[in-house]
Amino acid sequence: MMEWLQQYDFVVAAFLAGLAASIACGLGALPLAIRGLNLENKVGLGYAFAAGLMFSASVYNLLLPAFNMGTQAASEIWPVLKTLGGMAAGAWFIWWIERTVTPEQLQKGFLGTLGGRTGALVFLAMTFHSIPEGIAVGVGYGSETHLEAGKGFGHYIALAIGIHNIPEGLAVALPMRLQGMRLWKAALLATVTSLPQPLAAVPASLLVWLFEPLMLPFLGFAAGAMMYLVLMELLPEALESRTRAETAWLFLAGFGLMALVQVGL
Numbered sequence: 001m002m003e004w005l006q007q008y009d010f011v012v013a014a015f016l017a018g019l020a021a022s023i024a025c026g027l028g029a030l031p032l033a034i035r036g037l038n039l040e041n042k043v044g045l046g047y048a049f050a051a052g053l054m055f056s057a058s059v060y061n062l063l064l065p066a067f068n069m070g071t072q073a074a075s076e077i078w079p080v081l082k083t084l085g086g087m088a089a090g091a092w093f094i095w096w097i098e099r100t101v102t103p104e105q106l107q108k109g110f111l112g113t114l115g116g117r118t119g120a121l122v123f124l125a126m127t128f129h130s131i132p133e134g135i136a137v138g139v140g141y142g143s144e145t146h147l148e149a150g151k152g153f154g155h156y157i158a159l160a161i162g163i164h165n166i167p168e169g170l171a172v173a174l175p176m177r178l179q180g181m182r183l184w185k186a187a188l189l190a191t192v193t194s195l196p197q198p199l200a201a202v203p204a205s206l207l208v209w210l211f212e213p214l215m216l217p218f219l220g221f222a223a224g225a226m227m228y229l230v231l232m233e234l235l236p237e238a239l240e241s242r243t244r245a246e247t248a249w250l251f252l253a254g255f256g257l258m259a260l261v262q263v264g265l
């Protein structure tokens with residue numbers, strides 16, 4: 001019995017790694033506890049900064065790994081086409097949500113508690129984007145057992161995703177805090193957006209053969225959803241109270257911070 005269970009150690013490892021990554025996402029909300037940040041006066045700047053973080057994460061954590069996955073050259077056409085197809089579907093998905101779910105519905109009920117329309121859309125998009133990331137963790141742990149060269153592969157992916165989750169948690173919590181949500185609740189909801197990571201990691205680690213071919217369109221889908229949201233919601237929101245120059249600078253600051261996080265590995 002014990003030996004039978006030990007065979008599935010990698011599944012437990014994938015789940016725990018995904019869970020640790022989710023907690024890292026909640027930690028991202030903590031800088032918002034700093035007093036004197038005077039968030040109310042900086043709403044527009046906060047949106048621009050969160051937009052930069054999300055855009056950068058889409059590029060570095062979703063698009064670039066997808067373009068290069070399984071290829072030696074960076075310029076092979078099929079991975080790029082599959083990813084771009086997923087990207088179009090992701091953008092279409094958010095566009096469809098915006099058209100189907102009215103602003104009133106987004107203000108009311110459960111979605112309304114997420115910090116208004118923008119907060120609710122950010123919450124939804126970030127939760128969805130965690131699914132392919134969880135699959136990546138699971139596939140990483142699952143293929144470790146098959147590949148001789150795959151030792152530590154799962155750990156590496158989980159660590160990368162956990163670290164980039166910290167600024168992503170900040171991006172989720174920012175619009176919520178700006179709407180006056182309590183800090184602990186914003187941190188909790190940031191953690192929730194990452195829960196698909198441990199949950200998706202389990203089936204993906206067991207069924208690598210099934211999930212691996214789906215990775216490219218999934219990664220593209222998540223990037224498309226996030227980029228669409230940045231362009232259609234976060235940046236216009238920032239421009240409502242801030243100048244174009246301020247918006248551009250804060251966007252670039254957020255983009256730069258996420259890029260630095262990537263090399264901090």
Ligand SMILES: [Zn+2]
Pocket residue numbers: 057061129133164165168
């Ligand atoms: Zn992410």
